[in-house]
Each structure stands twice: as structure tokens, then as C-alpha cells.
Amino acid sequence: MYRFTYSIFLIYINYPPGSSMNRKKELEKNLLSVQKKIAEACMRGGRSTDTVQLLPVSKKKPITDIMLLRELGSFSFGENYVQELCEKFEALPEPHSWHMIGHLQKNKIRRLIGRTSLIHSVDSLSLAIAVDKEADKQMLKQDILIEVNIASEESKWGFIPDELQEAAKTIAGLKHLRIKGLMCSAPITSNPESNRQYFRLMRELLEGIQAFCPEADILSMGMSGDYMVAVEEGATMVRIGSAIFGEREG
Numbered sequence: 367m368y369r370f371t372y373s374i375f376l377i378y379i380n381y382p383p384g385s386s387m388n389r390k391k392e393l394e395k396n397l398l399s400v401q402k403k404i405a406e407a408c409m410r411g412g413r414s415t416d417t418v419q420l421l422p423v424s425k426k427k428p429i430t431d432i433m434l435l436r437e438l439g440s441f442s443f444g445e446n447y448v449q450e451l452c453e454k455f456e457a458l459p460e461p462h463s464w465h466m467i468g469h470l471q472k473n474k475i476r477r478l479i480g481r482t483s484l485i486h487s488v489d490s491l492s493l494a495i496a497v498d499k500e501a502d503k504q505m506l507k508q509d510i511l512i513e514v515n516i517a518s519e520e521s522k523w524g525f526i527p528d529e530l531q532e533a534a535k536t537i538a539g540l541k542h543l544r545i546k547g548l549m550c551s552a553p554i555t556s557n558p559e560s561n562r563q564y565f566r567l568m569r570e571l572l573e574g575i576q577a578f579c580p581e582a583d584i585l586s587m588g589m590s591g592d593y594m595v596a597v598e599e600g601a602t603m604v605r606i607g608s609a610i611f612g613e614r615e616g
């Protein structure tokens with residue numbers, strides 16, 4: 367009852383009655399446009415469209431938007447904050463899956479495990495160890511991606527390319543984690559071509575760890591500003607926020 371009331375409350379505050387049809391049309395238009403560009407990038411890269419998963423990033427967006435996207439066929443969503451991910455998980459559990467894509471603080475791990483299908487942002491050894499420990503407690507195996515700070519930027523989390531191989535070997539030894547691949551956020555740029563070198567390097571790094579991470583086949587890279595280049599260079603998962611939902615506040 368609480369959940370139901372809460373969902374209705376969210377719908378009410380975010381959506382004045384009567385506007386949801388327009389919003390659905392808008393989301394559909396954006397979604398189709400992104401899907402079309404992914405398909406075109408796949409053609410250019412010589413791959414089949416179904417090798418790329420589009421992950422809508424719903425951070426700071428209301429449950430009502432997520433419900434509309436579900437009607438349009440999306441069931442997995444990326445979130446940056448544990449609190450928000452958990453609230454959305456409670457409101458919309460199965461068959462939805464929630465991906466944690468933001469920097470994860472250790473004191474939030476306990477809350478997150480059991481509610482996320484994939485953590486993209488394993489960005490340090492100590493975090494990997496802490497996630498492994500909690501997965502052990504909850505008796506599950508957690509799927510993760512290792513985050514790479516691909517352009518070695520001061521402001522970004524993740525392993526720099528030179529550290530990755532060693533780190534991945536250590537993480538591969540943690541029994542309650544399953545390394546499914548790599549993730550990066552390339553530099554923010556107005557010229558997506560300038561990120562091509564980084565996406566290419568990501569692909570080489572993935573190939574480098576596959577020798578000892580047999581299940582690692584995901585390359586989570588490309589956001590609204592650069593996903594077409596990322597797909598051309600081998601992305602298998604693109605994380606798209608503003609190109610689907612519109613600009614975020616804050």
C-alpha cells in the first residue's frame with residue numbers, strides 16, 4: 367500500500383494530469399532517434415545492431431518517465447546514486463534491472479547489493495574487495511564492470527590504463543564477483559571524434575583481460591555526446607541520459 371501510494375504521489379508531483387501522452391511521444395521520438403543512430407553506427411562499424419544494448423540513464427528523472435519507457439520496451443536503467451536506485455527498485459522491481467553507474471561509496475554497498483544487476487563503477491581494489499565481501503554475506507555473485515579512467519583525467523574515478531591489467535587479475539581472484547567487462551566515461555568534449563582514440567584503447571584493454579576474464583565481453587562506453595563514435599569502436603552498451611530524457615537539472 368505504501369509503495370502504491372508513493373508511486374501515485376510521484377506521478378502526481380511530476381506529472382500534472384493530462385500531460386503524460388505528450389511526454390510519451392517525446393520520449394518515443396528521442397528513443398527512436400537514438401536507436402536509429404546506433405543502427406547507423408553499427409553499419410559503419412560492420413556489426414549487427416543487436417550487439418549494442420542501449421541503457422537509458424534515468425538519474426534525477428521521475429518514475430513516471432521510467433514507466434513510459436517501459437511501455438516503449440526498455441527494462442534496464444542506469445542510476446548514479448544508491449539512494450535513488452533503491453527507491454526506484456522498490457517502486458519498480460522485477461522485471462526491471464537497475465545498473466549502478468556512479469561512483470560507489472563503501473558505506474552504501476550493503477544497501478545496493480541485491481538491488482542491482484550490474485555495477486559499472488568498480489573503480490578501486492578496496493571497493494572491489496568490499497563489494498565481494500558483501501556479496502559473500504548475501505550469498506550471491508555480483509556482476510561488475512571495472513571502471514577505467516581512460517584519459518587519465520585528474521577529476522575521474524577508475525584505474526588508469528597502465529594499472530588495469532594488474533588490477534583486473536587481482537579482482538578476478540575475488541570469488542563473489544564476476545567481471546563482465548569494462549566501463550569508461552570519456553572526456554567531455556564538443557568534438558566526439560577526439561574520443562575515438564580512447565574508445566579504441568578501451569577495446570584493446572578488454573581484449574587484454576579476456577585471457578583471464580573469460581566472461582568479460584561488455585564495453586560500457588559512450589554517452590549522449592559521443593555514443594556514435596563509441597559504437598563504431600566497439601561499445602556493447604551505451605549509457606544515454608539527456609538524449610532520451612532531455613536535459614537534467616543540477
Ligand SMILES: *Cc1c(COP(=O)(O)O)cnc(C)c1O
Nearest residue numbers: 423467589590591605606607608
Ligand atoms: C549521467 C551519466 C551518463 C549519461 O549522460 P548523458 O550525457 O546525459 O547521456 C552516462 N554515464 C554516467 C556514468 C553518467 O554519470
